[in-house]
Amino acid sequence: MSLRSPLSRARGLGSAKSGVHHFWVQRLTALALIPLTLWFVFSVARLAGGSYEATYLWVHYPPFAVTLVLFLAIAFWHAALGVQTVIEDYVGHEGWKLTMLVAVKFGLAILGVACIFAVLKVALS
């Protein structure tokens, strides 16, 4: 029997101190994505319909390339955590749940790395 109060146990974040890791990272990435997403959406709108050269030079400019990589890495991470929550909430069958979780995480990891590689290829060429 533990002498710790329920509140003290909750504040200790559990035995491995990882009980709120998913929740916390979801919020941290959300916070970072507020300015990054606004920047991305309005930048893309300004580039809309523009030439290949204009878009190339935009991605090639180091500050934008760095911000793009940050946006992509954090956005795909946030997406993976979010979709994980939806799957865990609505998919009851354990086999399906596991399959979908693995597929989504692998898929988003591949997509995210491909996007970042594309940015780096343009930025470093």
Add this chain to the structure above:
Amino acid sequence: MSTNKAVASKATNRPLSPFMIGPFYKPQLTSMLSITHRLTGLVVTLGSLFIAGWLISLAAGPYWYEGYAHHMLAWYGQVLLFLWSWCTLFHLCNGVRHLGWDVGFGLDLKTAYLTGYSVVIVSAVLTIAVWILAYAA
């Protein structure tokens, strides 16, 4: 979990969470925005395929980029991009509302409705602003 399965098989006739809204549970602004937050999150994630297509075609060269841009600038591409932009901006605005709740702000009913209506209006205004900028550029 095996306990989940036991509970689920015992009560298969009861209305389950997202499907109870409508016939069993009156739709409200708060619950509608909550489900919309999840749906827009999923749409934005699916829309990341468009970002990937855009960046990968850019890295592949002018030939691929022009081919991709051709589809994105066609009416169906524009419709998908419009949907994606609104979903992104709605998810962002409502996400700020969620972050407020996480630190204990706006949990009372009156503020929850006020911020709820604000999210609908601000996300619409931002979406229109993005598209005005896109067509003015």
